[in-house]
Amino acid sequence: MLQSGFAKYLRDGKGFEGTLIVAAVLYLLVFAAFPLIYTVVMSFQEVDMFTLGTLVRPFAGLQNYTDLFHRPEFAPIVWNTVIFVTLSIAFQLTIGFALALFFLQDFPGSTYVRGLFLAGWILPALVVGAVWRWIFAGDFGVLNYALQSLGLIDGQIYWLSDPAYALYSVIIANIWLGIPFNMILLSVGLAGIPGDVYEAAEMDGANVFQRFLTITLPMMGPTLGAVIALGVIFTLQQFDLVAALTQGGPANASNVAQYWSWQMSFQTYEISGGATVATMMIALVIVVAVIYVRSVQREQSF
Amino acid sequence: MKRYLLLALALLFAAIYLFPVYWMYATALKTSGSIFKYPPELWPSEPLVQVSRVFAEHDIGRYLWNSLLVASGITAITMLLGTGAAYALANARGTKANIALFLVIVLQVLPPSLMVTPLFVAFNHVGLLDYPRTAVVLATAAKTLAFYIVLCRATFTQVPRELKDAALVDGNSHLGAFFLIILPLARNGILITSVLVFLQSFGEYVYSRSFIATRELQTATVNLATYLSANSADWVGLMNYAGIYVAPILIVFILLQRQIVTGLTSGALK
Amino acid sequence: MMRKLLLGLVFSTAATSAVIAAPVTLQVWALDEPVHFTENMAKEFEAKNPDIKLDIKLVNFANILNDTIRAVSTNTAPDLLMLDNPDIASVASHDVLLDLSDRIAASKVVDAKNFYPGPINQSTWKGKIYGFPRGGNTLGLYYNADLFKAAGLDPTKPPQTWDEISAAAAKLTDAKKRQYGFGFSAVATEESTFQFLPWAQSAGGDFNAINTDGSVRALQFWQKLVDDKVATPEVLVLNQPDLGSQFVAGNIGMIVTGCWELPRFAKEVKFDWRVALMPIEKAGAPRASALGELAYAVPKTSAHPDEAFKFLEYIYSQSSRDWNEYGWLPLDQTATPKDPKWPEAYSVFAEQMKYARGRGPSPVWPKVSKAIQTAIQDTLTHKTDAKTALDTAQATIDGLIK
Numbered sequence: 001m002l003q004s005g006f007a008k009y010l011r012d013g014k015g016f017e018g019t020l021i022v023a024a025v026l027y028l029l030v031f032a033a034f035p036l037i038y039t040v041v042m043s044f045q046e047v048d049m050f051t052l053g054t055l056v057r058p059f060a061g062l063q064n065y066t067d068l069f070h071r072p073e074f075a076p077i078v079w080n081t082v083i084f085v086t087l088s089i090a091f092q093l094t095i096g097f098a099l100a101l102f103f104l105q106d107f108p109g110s111t112y113v114r115g116l117f118l119a120g121w122i123l124p125a126l127v128v129g130a131v132w133r134w135i136f137a138g139d140f141g142v143l144n145y146a147l148q149s150l151g152l153i154d155g156q157i158y159w160l161s162d163p164a165y166a167l168y169s170v171i172i173a174n175i176w177l178g179i180p181f182n183m184i185l186l187s188v189g190l191a192g193i194p195g196d197v198y199e200a201a202e203m204d205g206a207n208v209f210q211r212f213l214t215i216t217l218p219m220m221g222p223t224l225g226a227v228i229a230l231g232v233i234f235t236l237q238q239f240d241l242v243a244a245l246t247q248g249g250p251a252n253a254s255n256v257a258q259y260w261s262w263q264m265s266f267q268t269y270e271i272s273g274g275a276t277v278a279t280m281m282i283a284l285v286i287v288v289a290v291i292y293v294r295s296v297q298r299e300q301s302f
Numbered sequence: 303m304k305r306y307l308l309l310a311l312a313l314l315f316a317a318i319y320l321f322p323v324y325w326m327y328a329t330a331l332k333t334s335g336s337i338f339k340y341p342p343e344l345w346p347s348e349p350l351v352q353v354s355r356v357f358a359e360h361d362i363g364r365y366l367w368n369s370l371l372v373a374s375g376i377t378a379i380t381m382l383l384g385t386g387a388a389y390a391l392a393n394a395r396g397t398k399a400n401i402a403l404f405l406v407i408v409l410q411v412l413p414p415s416l417m418v419t420p421l422f423v424a425f426n427h428v429g430l431l432d433y434p435r436t437a438v439v440l441a442t443a444a445k446t447l448a449f450y451i452v453l454c455r456a457t458f459t460q461v462p463r464e465l466k467d468a469a470l471v472d473g474n475s476h477l478g479a480f481f482l483i484i485l486p487l488a489r490n491g492i493l494i495t496s497v498l499v500f501l502q503s504f505g506e507y508v509y510s511r512s513f514i515a516t517r518e519l520q521t522a523t524v525n526l527a528t529y530l531s532a533n534s535a536d537w538v539g540l541m542n543y544a545g546i547y548v549a550p551i552l553i554v555f556i557l558l559q560r561q562i563v564t565g566l567t568s569g570a571l572k
Numbered sequence: 573m574m575r576k577l578l579l580g581l582v583f584s585t586a587a588t589s590a591v592i593a594a595p596v597t598l599q600v601w602a603l604d605e606p607v608h609f610t611e612n613m614a615k616e617f618e619a620k621n622p623d624i625k626l627d628i629k630l631v632n633f634a635n636i637l638n639d640t641i642r643a644v645s646t647n648t649a650p651d652l653l654m655l656d657n658p659d660i661a662s663v664a665s666h667d668v669l670l671d672l673s674d675r676i677a678a679s680k681v682v683d684a685k686n687f688y689p690g691p692i693n694q695s696t697w698k699g700k701i702y703g704f705p706r707g708g709n710t711l712g713l714y715y716n717a718d719l720f721k722a723a724g725l726d727p728t729k730p731p732q733t734w735d736e737i738s739a740a741a742a743k744l745t746d747a748k749k750r751q752y753g754f755g756f757s758a759v760a761t762e763e764s765t766f767q768f769l770p771w772a773q774s775a776g777g778d779f780n781a782i783n784t785d786g787s788v789r790a791l792q793f794w795q796k797l798v799d800d801k802v803a804t805p806e807v808l809v810l811n812q813p814d815l816g817s818q819f820v821a822g823n824i825g826m827i828v829t830g831c832w833e834l835p836r837f838a839k840e841v842k843f844d845w846r847v848a849l850m851p852i853e854k855a856g857a858p859r860a861s862a863l864g865e866l867a868y869a870v871p872k873t874s875a876h877p878d879e880a881f882k883f884l885e886y887i888y889s890q891s892s893r894d895w896n897e898y899g900w901l902p903l904d905q906t907a908t909p910k911d912p913k914w915p916e917a918y919s920v921f922a923e924q925m926k927y928a929r930g931r932g933p934s935p936v937w938p939k940v941s942k943a944i945q946t947a948i949q950d951t952l953t954h955k956t957d958a959k960t961a962l963d964t965a966q967a968t969i970d971g972l973i974k
Contacts, residue, residue, distance in 0.1 A: 016476040020386030031444035032409040038420035052645040107308035124505030127544040161808035192460040237413035249760040250808040251949040285411035338821035
């Protein structure tokens with residue numbers, strides 16, 4: 001009796017869908033929540049490098065946070081992170097969107113050529129880092145060669161070792177890495193817009209830009225929200241590229257929060273400092289998540 | 303005529319974009335002395351195929367197999383847990399659903415390089431490290447799951463509610479409506495997202511490196527990284543390794559490309 | 573899992589036959605490529621000791637200390653692992669490594685008197701030996717004799733003071749060909765500390781006297797080489813292997829790097845290359861060089877310390893092969909190779925080894941080193957001047973090693 005009641009609950013409406021959500025969230029809580037809590041807890045503790053196996057450690061209050069704010073590299077690294085995330089997302093999204101729209105047009109082989117862009121997604125960041133390091137090399141790199149041949153620059157640009165360029169080099173490689181992701185997802189979204197909507201608008205005399213602004217953009221709302229939210233998170237997780245290209249250098253010129261946190265935790269063993277940076281990143285992503293959930297609510301209401 | 307112009311333009315974009323991949327293979331064919339030449343040789347003047355040397359030296363087949371196992375496991379778990387949740391979250395309204403969606407995003411904030419130590423401590427505690435590949439699968443699936451849910455949710459929102467309601471009126475249960483009506487409609491979105499998840503997990507590195515202590519069980523990325531750090535001077539060997547590593551994925555991708563791409567263009571509803 | 577299985581195996585065989593020694597498997601973490609030293613030694617050792625097996629996992633240089641710390645904190649450490657020599661003190665100070673002093677004293681194979689003093693000091697913490705060095709390596713000046721001749725320099729008289737280095741480097745530099753006179757590694761890792769300290773030491777500084785006038789002059793000297801474009805600005809991101817590759821390609825006239833490069837250079841270099849002692853500040857200044865090499869260590873938790881030490885004894889007994897086969901100086905000073913390869917280089921490095929100074933030992937070495945790396949990077953990028961940068965480093969270091 002009870003069993004069949006439960007089975008009915010599962011099969012029907014809220015019960016069925018609720019179970020699906022709970023299963024996934026439970027999984028995430030088990031495998032992802034613990035590391036987060038562990039990190040947040042460590043940011044309030046004094047951590048010695050050999051007490052990683054326990055959670056019982058001396059309480060440090062806000063000391064780790066005040067220490068962190070007083071470090072001379074704090075402000076520059078936060079600023080670098082802002083630039084890194086903003087530029088990466090802005091360019092990944094614009095280029096990705098432009099390509100997605102471009103490949104929406106009807107021409108022979110469009111589907112095949114579009115598929116080629118997934119190559120960036122296939123390569124692990126480790127390999128991407130090695131290849132770009134090679135391209136960026138100041139004295140022998142092919143990028144400088146290309147720019148010089150085109151007459152765009154005179155001398156060499158030391159992409160990786162000049163503090164004025166290092167951060168932007170990492171950003172360029174990161175944009176490259178993120179384009180396929182953006183393009184493919186936006187393509188999926190675009191394909192979901194029914195063609196007759198456009199035809200109707202065309203008959204009403206709307207030009208390309210008007211159609212883009214009044215149809216494409218609004219209908220792409222949910223997809224754009226998802227892509228940006230994930231983009232922020234992916235960019236904040238971009239660790240391998242920094243490690244392979246500049247290691248945050250020279251002189252922290254290309255250091256960003258996620259790499260700094262790792263450096264403190266695993267290079268100089270200021271583990272609580274590393275955890276404090278990570279906790280602040282968590283706070284930032286909470287903000288992004290709230291914005292995303294809000295945008296989802298809006299999408300539901302219209 | 304305009305159509306061919308577009309094609310030419312598309313090829314140009316692709317060529318620019320794919321240059322780093324070309325450069326990887328071009329470097330792999332050069333001799334270790336010629337890679338430092340300026341101006342750089344755009345095409346290796348004396349191509350030297352070293353692929354078999356690198357392949358044999360490093361027993362790459364074994365590691366690729368491990369990567370394949372791990373990536374398949376991750377994709378399976380992600381699809382199993384993620385598809386339903388994405389569907390439910392696309393339908394659900396209200397605070398509880400918002401909290402769930404919020405958790406899904408927030409819980410994947412930290413990069414694996416920072417998550418790995420606490421996970422290692424916890425897995426060691428419960429004995430999961432005795433099954434290292436399973437440990438990698440479980441930990442990585444928690445990363446890919448959020449990505450999968452967010453993307454598939456967007457696909458499911460494009461399935462009109464009326465279709466589901468009609469299915470329910472026809473006498474299907476919610477379960478039946480999901481499997482018989484909704485899933486087939488959202489098939490393309492699910493397929494594409496799964497392929498993306500698979501490709502991503504194939505390159506998983508941090509967890510594999512930390513959880514898998516036995517060399518025979520290591521994945522190709524870990525082996526590649528060991529190579530990278532040990533022979534940081536051997537760029538040619540490295541590019542060969544990377545080239546070999548990427549090749550099977552490229553081949554699978556080229557074979558499947560038709561399905562993936564058709565899936566894309568036909569959209570969720572056509 | 574593996575260990576439990578083996579334990580089961582041990583008990584079952586012990587029950588059936590007490591005569592045959594129970595097979596033991598040692599879990600080993602090795603930093604082994606590209607020379608495969610530990611793996612080769614393990615194969616030979618296993619052939620001689622059929623009752624001991626070695627299960628080797630290769631670890632990256634960048635991760636070895638992290639992996640060790642994590643393993644020790646969670647009781648998952650192997651029976652034998654390797655550490656970079658300045659890290660021995662950091663780990664040993666937490667009382668997690670096995671003290672090898674008594675075993676070394678009692679050993680019939682190892683004679684403590686024969687150790688090169690540098691490596692063994694680096695492995696000692698509070699009077700006890702926690703590390704068993706694989707060997708010793710040190711830095712020297714490699715130069716391209718063909719480029720010397722082309723630039724009108726005498727290849728039989730390599731530059732020996734800083735001024736001579738600057739002068740020779742200027743002559744060897746040809747901006748059009750992207751050819752640089754001099755090269756070193758100032759990358760923001762341990763490698764730059766390793767490379768920089770000898771210059772500071774030759775001018776009277778050291779890691780704990782890093783803002784002395786001499787240290788400041790040393791850093792200014794590095795800065796000037798980059799500013800004058802006789803060293804590429806890429807030194808900020810070039811690690812030592814990459815530096816070596818540039819030398820092999822003939823793009824840099826002189827570089828400072830370790831003797832571990834000898835086997836590769838012998839194989840790949842197509843020009844006349846030679847080795848000289850590390851330059852000193854001016855004639856009569858003290859000689860100095862860095863001391864590198866990895867050391868083996870046995871975690872306290874190992875269930876098979878005797879077998880692990882037996883393997884170390886075997887490695888020690890093969891010391892005389894180190895130079896010719898692997899390119900480093902033997903741990904055992906008396907084990908000079910009979911017929912050394914690259915005899916000139918051998919005599920240079922054997923001489924240089926006498927002046928090789930360790931880093932630390934200090935239980936907080938990674939932080940000390942980071943302070944020095946930061947000063948180097950800040951100065952070479954002109955974020956600040958050498959004096960200010962090193963004053964900052966000194967203040968940090970003073971706070972660390974009261």
